[in-house]
Amino acid sequence: MGWMTETSLRVILIALAVCCGSASCKGYKFADRGNGSFTVSVGGVKIIDHTNDKPFLYLGRGSTKFLEYRGNFNIKDYTLERIGLKLIKRTSTANGDQLIMVYNYNAENITVNLGSKEGHPLTVDISDLGDQYDRLWVRIAAQPSDAIYGGGEQYSYLNLRGRQYPIWTREQGVGRNKSTLVTFQADVMERSGGDYHTTYFPQPTFYSSQKYYFHHGGSNYAILDFGHQDFHEVFIMGKPGRLYVNTGKTFNDLVTKLTGFLGRMPPLPDWIYDGAIIGIQGGTKKMLEYIDYCDQYDIKLSGVWIQDWAGTIQTGFGKRIFWNWRWNATTYPDLNSTIPTLKERGIRVLGYINPNLNKEGDLFAIGDQKGYFFKNATGQTYLQDFGEFECGTVDLTNPDAYQWYKNEVVKKYSIDLGLGGWMADFGEYLPVDVHAFSGEAATIVHNKYPVLWAKLNREAVEESGNLGEVVFWMRAGYSGTGNYTTLMWAGDQNVDFSYGDGLASTIPASFNMGLSGAGITHFDIGGYTTFAPLMVRTEELLLRSAEAAVFGPVFRSHEGNQPAANKQFYSSPGISMKFSRLTEMFTLLKNYSQHVVNITTETGIPAQRPLFMQYENDVGSQDVAYEYMYGDDVLVAPVISAGKSSWNVHLPKDPDATSKWVHLWSKEEYDGAQDITVEAPIGQPPVFYKSTSKFSKTFEAIGNMPLVVVPTTQPPQTEPNTTPSSTMSVLTSVTLLTISASFLAILSSLV
Ligand SMILES: *[C@@H]1O[C@H](CO)[C@@H](O)[C@H](O)[C@H]1NC(C)=O
Ligand SMILES: *[C@@H]1O[C@H](CO)[C@@H](O)[C@H](O)[C@H]1NC(C)=O
Ligand SMILES: *[C@@H]1O[C@H](CO)[C@@H](O)[C@H](O)[C@H]1NC(C)=O
Ligand SMILES: *[C@@H]1O[C@H](CO)[C@@H](O)[C@H](O)[C@H]1NC(C)=O
Ligand SMILES: *[C@@H]1O[C@H](CO)[C@@H](O)[C@H](O)[C@H]1NC(C)=O
Ligand SMILES: *[C@@H]1O[C@H](CO)[C@@H](O)[C@H](O)[C@H]1NC(C)=O
Ligand SMILES: *[C@@H]1O[C@H](CO)[C@@H](O)[C@H](O)[C@H]1NC(C)=O
Ligand SMILES: *[C@@H]1O[C@H](CO)[C@@H](O)[C@H](O)[C@H]1NC(C)=O
Ligand SMILES: *[C@@H]1O[C@H](CO)[C@@H](O)[C@H](O)[C@H]1NC(C)=O
Numbered sequence: 001m002g003w004m005t006e007t008s009l010r011v012i013l014i015a016l017a018v019c020c021g022s023a024s025c026k027g028y029k030f031a032d033r034g035n036g037s038f039t040v041s042v043g044g045v046k047i048i049d050h051t052n053d054k055p056f057l058y059l060g061r062g063s064t065k066f067l068e069y070r071g072n073f074n075i076k077d078y079t080l081e082r083i084g085l086k087l088i089k090r091t092s093t094a095n096g097d098q099l100i101m102v103y104n105y106n107a108e109n110i111t112v113n114l115g116s117k118e119g120h121p122l123t124v125d126i127s128d129l130g131d132q133y134d135r136l137w138v139r140i141a142a143q144p145s146d147a148i149y150g151g152g153e154q155y156s157y158l159n160l161r162g163r164q165y166p167i168w169t170r171e172q173g174v175g176r177n178k179s180t181l182v183t184f185q186a187d188v189m190e191r192s193g194g195d196y197h198t199t200y201f202p203q204p205t206f207y208s209s210q211k212y213y214f215h216h217g218g219s220n221y222a223i224l225d226f227g228h229q230d231f232h233e234v235f236i237m238g239k240p241g242r243l244y245v246n247t248g249k250t251f252n253d254l255v256t257k258l259t260g261f262l263g264r265m266p267p268l269p270d271w272i273y274d275g276a277i278i279g280i281q282g283g284t285k286k287m288l289e290y291i292d293y294c295d296q297y298d299i300k301l302s303g304v305w306i307q308d309w310a311g312t313i314q315t316g317f318g319k320r321i322f323w324n325w326r327w328n329a330t331t332y333p334d335l336n337s338t339i340p341t342l343k344e345r346g347i348r349v350l351g352y353i354n355p356n357l358n359k360e361g362d363l364f365a366i367g368d369q370k371g372y373f374f375k376n377a378t379g380q381t382y383l384q385d386f387g388e389f390e391c392g393t394v395d396l397t398n399p400d401a402y403q404w405y406k407n408e409v410v411k412k413y414s415i416d417l418g419l420g421g422w423m424a425d426f427g428e429y430l431p432v433d434v435h436a437f438s439g440e441a442a443t444i445v446h447n448k449y450p451v452l453w454a455k456l457n458r459e460a461v462e463e464s465g466n467l468g469e470v471v472f473w474m475r476a477g478y479s480g481t482g483n484y485t486t487l488m489w490a491g492d493q494n495v496d497f498s499y500g501d502g503l504a505s506t507i508p509a510s511f512n513m514g515l516s517g518a519g520i521t522h523f524d525i526g527g528y529t530t531f532a533p534l535m536v537r538t539e540e541l542l543l544r545s546a547e548a549a550v551f552g553p554v555f556r557s558h559e560g561n562q563p564a565a566n567k568q569f570y571s572s573p574g575i576s577m578k579f580s581r582l583t584e585m586f587t588l589l590k591n592y593s594q595h596v597v598n599i600t601t602e603t604g605i606p607a608q609r610p611l612f613m614q615y616e617n618d619v620g621s622q623d624v625a626y627e628y629m630y631g632d633d634v635l636v637a638p639v640i641s642a643g644k645s646s647w648n649v650h651l652p653k654d655p656d657a658t659s660k661w662v663h664l665w666s667k668e669e670y671d672g673a674q675d676i677t678v679e680a681p682i683g684q685p686p687v688f689y690k691s692t693s694k695f696s697k698t699f700e701a702i703g704n705m706p707l708v709v710v711p712t713t714q715p716p717q718t719e720p721n722t723t724p725s726s727t728m729s730v731l732t733s734v735t736l737l738t739i740s741a742s743f744l745a746i747l748s749s750l751v
Pocket of ligand 9: 591594595598
């Protein structure tokens with residue numbers, strides 16, 4: 001860059017700084033139409049369209065009941081009164097506009113401050129609602145053609161338009177589709193069937209295809225309503241936080257701006273790309289037997305994940321994990337000396353924790369004595385039932401409790417033991433009748449609790465110098481989760497191919513969660529929720545799920561909540577050989593995966609992203625919910641139905657006319673802008689890479705790997721006694737009683 005250009009650029013930058021620093025520099029355009037009618041636009045997009053007959057703000061009062069049963073919330077909202085607010089006065093200053101909006105004839109009013117704060121061209125601050133009112137509705141101008149994305153981890157639909165999305169972290173539900181039998185049964189037996197919008201990770205942030213995002217800064221219960229032609233409506237219970245609007249040239253630009261504001265995830269440890277993390281359990285001896293078994297089949301391992309490391313207890317539902325988050329030497333003798341030995345072999349041992357402690361454990365006793373748990377109405381520790389055992393939940397709004405859990409529990413017992421990571425489970429169960437140390441209403445703490453939980457885990461890892469070495473993964477989340485967590489996972493899918501709650505649902509979930517700021521995620525290979533004998537994991541599901549996981553950042557298996565009923569990677573030599581090949585594929589992708597995750601950490605653009613983010617001008621890409629780009633160079637169209645041997649794929653038009661789509665397995669080259677059908681036997685998922693990719697050699701190496709031919713004479717088995725370590729309840733016979741017992745077990749989360 002020449003001297004002249006550099007100087008003139010500097011002059012321009014100084015001019016901008018002066019403009020935005022002090023004098024007039026509103027990032028939005030306010031157009032007064034007279035008679036109290038106005039519009040507010042940002043970057044040419046109309047965001048607010050107000051007339052006193054069709055106002056952009058409504059105030060109201062009513063009652064909201066949160067009926068909770070083991071993390072499933074049935075929310076009953078009743079509005080008694082709803083009043084449109086009229087503009088009576090506007091004061092315009094250099095930095096914003098103050099609007100006085102009235103709601104009755106006694107001069108009572110709401111003050112709305114429009115401004116450009118915290119890097120956003122439009123921010124909206126709304127005053128207290130007054131004594132009589134407890135809810136607010138904000139309308140954002142819409143076009144009938146708007147497509148809407150985000151809203152946190154939304155599983156059932158990629159485009160949220162046409163539906164309502166309550167913003168309340170909770171169990172995702174079993175089935176999540178009211179027209180399926182599984183959902184019906186879960187509802188009848190445990191009130192836990194869920195619906196299209198129930199999620200562990202909701203977020204009051206949405207993107208419009210008009211290229212803006214809207215974000216609500218509070219943690220109030222809210223509803224995003226996209227069911228109207230000419231407006232989107234955001235319901236907020238209680239005093240709202242700041243509202244933010246930002247525009248961008250592209251979706252990538254928008255997600256970079258949002259994550260620049262809310263925070264971005266750090267890189268994953270390098271070791272995680274070196275093989276599978278296998279979810280197994282049953283004690284040290286068994287763990288070592290599984291590792292030997294993997295050696296025998298050349299299954300590449302980066303870790304063993306033992307969720308029962310803290311021991312087990314017996315309940316009416318069968319064995320459950322003892323929620324007392326420290327090494328249990330009875331269940332896992334010599335674990336402390338085994339961990340470093342395995343680490344030398346490149347195998348990490350990973351554990352499990354959550355923010356609840358069983359009242360029978362020694363850690364509970366300490367926390368209880370210090371008053372570190374949420375309290376009930378009589379000021380005593382609030383005990384919550386998690387399925388025949390009761391727990392206290394650490395009150396993370398209490399700074400002392402927070403430090404205690406971080407230092408004396410997580411650092412001391414998980415990190416110092418040498419764990420390579422853990423599932424940081426739960427965070428979404430906080431009942432609305434708890435009393436928090438901070439004095440905030442439980443309804444305000446509820447949604448932000450998962451973020452506090454993520455922050456605690458992150459600080460434990462970072463302060464002990466282990467960021468980039470130790471990884472924790474979470475399911476619960478809210479705005480800001482991406483700033484703290486090291487990894488997400490998609491929660492508890494059913495062991496089936498359903499759109500509402502099966503393998504398929506993890507794809508839109510990763511998109512919407514990525515757009516909400518958490519772009520590094522993965523899922524339980526083979527799913528989790530099992531309901532024998534009606535719903536069990538098949539070999540096909542296990543392998544289809546694993547082959548999809550190859551093209552993502554983390555490859556982790558889970559036995560499910562009824563291990564014996566499910567097919568496992570160790571269920572037969574044939575499955576093990578196929579699984580082994582998939583772990584080899586995953587490790588061959590290491591360089592590329594690191595590259596992809598790096599981009600996410602630097603830009604916020606999710607590792608797995610919808611086609612339309614990369615190909616905004618490709619018409620056929622707009623509604624594709626079940627294909628994704630893994631980074632810039634690889635297109636993946638996982639087979640998400642049973643019984644298929646071929647699969648239809650949309651190939652977008654790449655702006656680089658010289659780039660072709662190379663089919664990973666046949667090496668055939670295709671032009672973009674077409675729909676094709678390819679052969680897709682198990683083990684060869686439909687995957688395409690750009691012919692111009694600098695990682696072509698890596699992809700070729702994978703594409704050269706032949707399918708496994710399982711010998712008809714089986715090799716001798718020296719596999720571990722694979723009677724599943726029955727941490728989970730296992731059903732053998734089906735009577736009404738056992739069905740309902742198993743449902744209780746399923747729905748009470750089961751660790
Ligand atoms: C304002 O309202 C008055 C009375 O309703 C109407 O006569 C007038 O045309 C309106 N002006 C504008 C600019 O809409
Ligand atoms: C707004 O309400 C306050 C308090 O109720 C009152 O003092 C003030 O005059 C009102 N402002 C307008 C412009 O009506
Ligand atoms: C993200 O985390 C860092 C480190 O804890 C913190 O300083 C920063 O304020 C957080 N950002 C947001 C938006 O919360
Ligand atoms: C370890 O687990 C066993 C049961 O598996 C339990 O009886 C024991 O109390 C646990 N020990 C500790 C220290 O938590
Ligand atoms: C493992 O823990 C036991 C106590 O349970 C202790 O005696 C032993 O020294 C520890 N070993 C190592 C290698 O830390
Ligand atoms: C509060 O919790 C204690 C146990 O910690 C229980 O004994 C008491 O009944 C509870 N009080 C209320 C009002 O729920
Ligand atoms: C819900 O289930 C019905 C019936 O099986 C199915 O047609 C539909 O696609 C499902 N929808 C979602 C979003 O899961
Ligand atoms: C990964 O990158 C390293 C360093 O650039 C290179 O040596 C290695 O061959 C690459 N591995 C694969 C599988 O491409
Ligand atoms: C990831 O980013 C870091 C820092 O920007 C860089 O040092 C590293 O080489 C990158 N790795 C890959 C695989 O791109």
